[in-house]
Amino acid sequence: MRALARFSSTTTRLAAVFLGIALGSWLSYAQEAAPRKILVADVKVTGNRRVQTQTITAMLKTRPGVEYNPDQIQEDVRTLIATNQFGNVQARYLNRQDGRVDVFFVIVDYPNVVEEVRFEGAHSIKKKELEELTRIKKGQPLNPTQN
Numbered sequence: 001m002r003a004l005a006r007f008s009s010t011t012t013r014l015a016a017v018f019l020g021i022a023l024g025s026w027l028s029y030a031q032e033a034a035p036r037k038i039l040v041a042d043v044k045v046t047g048n049r050r051v052q053t054q055t056i057t058a059m060l061k062t063r064p065g066v067e068y069n070p071d072q073i074q075e076d077v078r079t080l081i082a083t084n085q086f087g088n089v090q091a092r093y094l095n096r097q098d099g100r101v102d103v104f105f106v107i108v109d110y111p112n113v114v115e116e117v118r119f120e121g122a123h124s125i126k127k128k129e130l131e132e133l134t135r136i137k138k139g140q141p142l143n144p145t146q147n
Contacts, residue, residue, distance in 0.1 A: 038068040041100035047107040051085055056107065068101045114138055
């Protein structure tokens with residue numbers, strides 16, 4: 001009994017309080033907060049000179065007000081590159097103070113335009129069929145990989 005008499009009731013109470021604080025903080029860390037959805041505030045297209053901005057944004061699935069999805073943005077970049085109208089397309093984003101994101105699509109146009117298409121020496125196939133096969137038309141961007 002003498003060993004128990006050394007600890008006063010104040011010490012026991014303080015130990016219980018600290019134990020309660022430690023247990024409460026451990027339980028609060030155990031609960032995960034639900035991930036907050038980040039919304040797209042604005043989608044901006046820059047660098048385009050030959051193709052109108054409205055035409056480009058019509059091809060995109062990323063729109064203002066939808067949830068920010070990096071995979072969807074990369075799919076939009078691939079879609080724009082697949083049109084063969086642009087030399088390069090990059091996507092960038094900017095975090096805003098209100099917790100939303102601005103998404104930028106940076107376009108690099110091809111520097112030249114096809115002025116004339118001539119098929120020389122092709123006598124056995126019609127001109128219309130050649131145009132369909134090559135997909136090169138007057139007025140479209142001069143794509144070095146396609147030409």
